[in-house]
Amino acid sequence: MSTSSGRCTRRSCGNPDRELPPIDVTLEHDEAARYHRDWGRPGDLGIVAAADGGVVGVAYSRLFTHDDHGHGYLDDETPEVAVAVREDYRGRGLGGWLLNELAQAAEAEGFTRLSLSVAADNPARRLYERLGHEEVSADESGLRMVLELGRRV
Ligand SMILES: CC(C)(COP(=O)(O)OP(=O)(O)OC[C@H]1O[C@@H](n2cnc3c(N)ncnc32)[C@H](O)[C@@H]1OP(=O)(O)O)[C@@H](O)C(=O)NCCC(=O)NCCS
Numbered sequence: 001m002s003t004s005s006g007r008c009t010r011r012s013c014g015n016p017d018r019e020l021p022p023i024d025v026t027l028e029h030d031e032a033a034r035y036h037r038d039w040g041r042p043g044d045l046g047i048v049a050a051a052d053g054g055v056v057g058v059a060y061s062r063l064f065t066h067d068d069h070g071h072g073y074l075d076d077e078t079p080e081v082a083v084a085v086r087e088d089y090r091g092r093g094l095g096g097w098l099l100n101e102l103a104q105a106a107e108a109e110g111f112t113r114l115s116l117s118v119a120a121d122n123p124a125r126r127l128y129e130r131l132g133h134e135e136v137s138a139d140e141s142g143l144r145m146v147l148e149l150g151r152r153v
Pocket of ligand 1: 083086125
């Protein structure tokens with residue numbers, strides 16, 4: 001297992017040709033910063049896929065609190081997951097592999113479930129459902145899904 005430093009976010013995972021702003025600029029925005037700030041704190045887990053001399057995919061999870069959290073937050077004991085695969089590496093099973101590795105690592109760390117947030121029309125939803133994530137709530141920001149680690153498919 002590798003520990004993610006979040007470097008995949010320097011080049012857009014949605015469009016590998018698009019350079020993203022420097023990390024300091026991204027970290028000025030709370031919505032993005034909370035997923036990266038002080039990386040390495042207790043509970044942080046990350047899986048990185050590397051190829052062609054660079055990062056091509058990453059899945060990571062992080063604990064949040066009632067006072068500081070994003071849309072995928074469930075409770076203080078459930079890490080929230082994020083995943084992205086570089087566009088030219090998608091559709092080959094890498095996203096699923098990253099998520100499964102992350103789930104295994106989280107289970108080994110003693111976590112009992114993982115949560116995430118996904119837009120209702122994001123095709124990633126199908127992948128999450130296939131891996132056993134279940135919808136627990138929905139609003140205008142999207143769906144919140146939970147994976148019970150003891151019941152992984
Ligand atoms: C979601 C993502 C990580 C999946 O990675 P991947 O390596 O293609 O995943 P796999 O090959 O293991 O699985 C393919 C599944 O991903 C989903 N998928 C397919 N195209 C997709 C797309 N353009 N965007 C998001 N998910 C997609 C589908 O469920 C697909 O399975 P299906 O074709 O049977 O429906 C990748 O598409 C991605 O980085 N998307 C952009 C970032 C993103 O949307 N992240 C999730 C935010 S909640």
